[in-house]
Amino acid sequence: MRMLDIIEKKKHGIELNPEEIKFFINGFVNEEIPDYQVSALLMAIYFKGMTERETLEFTLAVRDSGDVVDLSSIKGIKVDKHSTGGVGDKTTLVIAPIIASLGAKIAKMSGRGLGHTGGTIDKMESIPGLKTDIPADKFIDMVNEIGVSVIGQTGNLAPADKKLYALRDVTATVDSIPLIAGSIMSKKLAAGSDAILLDVKTGSGAFMKTLDDAIELAQEMVNIGENAGKKTIALITEMDIPLGYNIGNTLEIMEVIETLKGHGPKDLTDVCIELASNLAYMAEIDTLENCKTRVKEVIENGKAFETFVKFVEAQGGDISYIQDVNKFEKAKFEHEVKIKSSGYVYEMETEKIGISSVLLGAGRKTKEYAIDFAAGIKLVKKTGDEVKENDTIAILYTNNESAIKEAETLLLEAYTLSNEKPELEPLILARVSKDDVVKY
Numbered sequence: 001m002r003m004l005d006i007i008e009k010k011k012h013g014i015e016l017n018p019e020e021i022k023f024f025i026n027g028f029v030n031e032e033i034p035d036y037q038v039s040a041l042l043m044a045i046y047f048k049g050m051t052e053r054e055t056l057e058f059t060l061a062v063r064d065s066g067d068v069v070d071l072s073s074i075k076g077i078k079v080d081k082h083s084t085g086g087v088g089d090k091t092t093l094v095i096a097p098i099i100a101s102l103g104a105k106i107a108k109m110s111g112r113g114l115g116h117t118g119g120t121i122d123k124m125e126s127i128p129g130l131k132t133d134i135p136a137d138k139f140i141d142m143v144n145e146i147g148v149s150v151i152g153q154t155g156n157l158a159p160a161d162k163k164l165y166a167l168r169d170v171t172a173t174v175d176s177i178p179l180i181a182g183s184i185m186s187k188k189l190a191a192g193s194d195a196i197l198l199d200v201k202t203g204s205g206a207f208m209k210t211l212d213d214a215i216e217l218a219q220e221m222v223n224i225g226e227n228a229g230k231k232t233i234a235l236i237t238e239m240d241i242p243l244g245y246n247i248g249n250t251l252e253i254m255e256v257i258e259t260l261k262g263h264g265p266k267d268l269t270d271v272c273i274e275l276a277s278n279l280a281y282m283a284e285i286d287t288l289e290n291c292k293t294r295v296k297e298v299i300e301n302g303k304a305f306e307t308f309v310k311f312v313e314a315q316g317g318d319i320s321y322i323q324d325v326n327k328f329e330k331a332k333f334e335h336e337v338k339i340k341s342s343g344y345v346y347e348m349e350t351e352k353i354g355i356s357s358v359l360l361g362a363g364r365k366t367k368e369y370a371i372d373f374a375a376g377i378k379l380v381k382k383t384g385d386e387v388k389e390n391d392t393i394a395i396l397y398t399n400n401e402s403a404i405k406e407a408e409t410l411l412l413e414a415y416t417l418s419n420e421k422p423e424l425e426p427l428i429l430a431r432v433s434k435d436d437v438v439k440y
Contacts, residue, residue, distance in 0.1 A: 003027065010044040018057045025061040025134040029160045037168060041174040042164070048258045055220060056227045058178070065160035069109075069192035074143050076105045077283045080193035081275060082184060084208070084217075086201045086353035089243035090252040092120045094259050094268070097308035100147030102291075104283035107143040108150045109157075109191050121152045121320065123256075126249035126328075126373035127183040127381045130317030146310050158186045180207075180222035188225070195231040195282040198222070202239035202429065203350065211236065211429055211439075218432040226434045231282050234431040235238060237271055241383045242350055244268040248362035248376015248397065254325045260305040267427055269299075274428050296358035331374040331397035335404045337411055342388045345381055346418035353377065353414045359407040360398040372399050377411070384424050387417065 006020050024041060027033035050058065062259045070076050074293050077100065083089055096106050097351055110120035110132075121132050132152040134142070142149035161183050168174045185349070198221055202214035218234035225232025244265045246255040258264045259272060273295050280291040298304040313319050321327045357363060361372030374397060381393040393415060 003033050006169070007037065007040050007044060010041060010048055011325065012047040014025050015051050015270065016054055016057075018061075021057045022052065022061045025058070025065055025160050028163060036039075038164075039167055039173075042168060042171060042176075042179070045179060046173045046176045052223055052227070055178045055182055056224055059182040059185045059189065059224050059344045060228065062158050062164070062182060063189045066156040066158050066190065068190050069157070070365075071107055071140070071143075071192040073140050074105055074107055076103075077195060078105045078107055078143075078193040079195045079197065079279045079283045079313055080106065080108055080188060080191060081197045081199060082188055083199040084184070084201045086237075086239040086243060087350045087357075088244045088247045088252065088268075089201070089239075090120075090123060090244065090256050090268070091199065091272050091275055093123060093253070093256045093271040093308075094264075095279060096148045096150060097260065097311055098272070098276040098295055098298055098304045099279045099283065099285075100311070101303040101307040102280050102283075102285050102294055104147065104280055104285055105143050106148045106150075106279070107139065107191075107193065108148075109153045110150055111153060120150065122371055122373075123215065123249045123252050124150065124315075124317075126253055127312060127317040127321055130312060130315050132315070134249060134315060142311075142314050143157045146314055148307065148311050149315065150311075151315075153187075157190045161186050176207050177213075177217055177220055180217060181224055185221050185224040185228075189230065190226055195279075196225050196233075197275065197282060198225075198232065198234035200234050200236050200432075201239040202236055203238055203425075210352075212424060215430055215432060215437055218430075219437065222432050222434060232434070233278055234432040235278065235428055236432065238425050238427050238429055239350055240425065241267070242353055242379060243271060245379045245382070246376065247357045247379070248360070249371065249373045250328045251376040251378060251397070254328070257305070257308075257322060257325060260299065260304075260314060262299050271427050277302050278431075309409045329374050331372070331376075332399045333397070333401050334402065335396040335398075335408065337394045337396060337408050338390050339381075339387050339393050339412070339415065339417075340389060341417050343386075343417035343419050344421045345385050345387060345393075345415060346420075346422045347384050348383050348418040349414040352410050353379075356396075356407045356411040356414070359403050359410065360396055361400055374399060381415075384422060386421070 200214045200218045208214040214236045222232045245254050276295045277292040281288040361375035378395045
């Protein structure tokens with residue numbers, strides 16, 4: 001078998017067979033096939049696409065290039081949730097204790113932030129003492145006992161994906177639906193859960209800018225999951241507006257706590273209820289409608305927050321910070337951002353707001369960049385709100401005073417005002433399952 005023949009075949013839009021896909025993936029990982037040939041094949045895939053069968057075989061080959069986690073010693077149905085990333089998206093840390101308190105099991109591996117979107121692991125590590133590098137046996141025990149554990153990616157999961165992404169990034173082939181879907185699902189399938197809920201973001205702060213593109217990606221990923229024997233559902237959620245009001249690691253943990261206590265922002269609470277209800281349904285706790293009722297109940301009666309405290313304590317976190325958020329270290333500098341015009345907030349460029357928080361120290365400019373856990377942004381005004389001249393629209397927090405001016409300039413650029421109050425999009429735009437696509 002020759003790589004040249006595989007490139008030629010795909011160049012003409014002919015379906016690759018499983019052996020050809022495995023040959024190219026394994027050869028690339030083992031450094032037997034050069035970058036330039038893989039680059040040529042990626043570009044051919046970009047233009048010619050992949051069939052449903054090809055996409056599944058590609059995903060399985062990438063999954064099998066490394067370790068596959070065995071969660072069989074965890075009792076019951078194991079559920080997992082993946083978000084394509086967004087500004088202010090702290091949903092994992094809200095929904096995980098909710099569904100665990102309902103009796104579902106969530107054994108989750110999460111990532112760190114890079115670019116304008118934050119990472120769940122960074123947020124967790126802003127809680128003093130909390131560990132995310134937990135041994136496998138303790139990880140399994142925690143899920144069996146508490147129902148939840150969230151750790152950083154361990155082992156050698158889908159090494160082919162890391163190599164392929166690095167190449168896609170420099171060959172303008174990142175935005176290929178089959179390649180995106182295969183990249184995400186290879187890691188999800190390697191993580192070992194029985195059911196996967198996908199939170200696919202769309203809007204200015206997301207990778208998929210339009211609803212149609214987000215639905216196309218969701219359908220591709222749902223097909224992969226179902227064809228691989230995993231129950232898979234996707235929700236398309238709106239990311240034209242940051243989720244909640246707090247952006248930045250410690251600030252977002254505070255908002256997680258408020259939400260689990262039933263006092264969180266309405267947008268964050270509503271999205272988390274939908275996500276948690278679908279996860280509980282996939283864990284066969286009850287019907288979807290009854291799961292929604294039960295999710296609300298565990299928030300109202302405090303069981304979800306109790307589970308969060310147990311989860312933090314089990315992973316070594318100091319729960320006194322959870323019980324009294326005033327103990328968290330505060331940034332040295334606070335700066336109110338004031339608007340110079342009047343009207344209604346018509347639009348927010350979420351990506352610019354995310355980058356503004358990175359400038360303050362809340363995110364990484366490079367992989368080696370040290371995060372300032374106390375840094376971030378507290379939004380005061382969001383899309384749909386009325387503002388008057390000299391109103392405060394946000395508060396910046398940082399330990400680096402020199403970063404404030406640039407962050408403020410970028411944040412002000414992110415806001416567009418109008419004389420008329422805009423109509424807000426629904427937070428949940430669609431639900432994609434193996435059977436249908438339901439738009440809301």
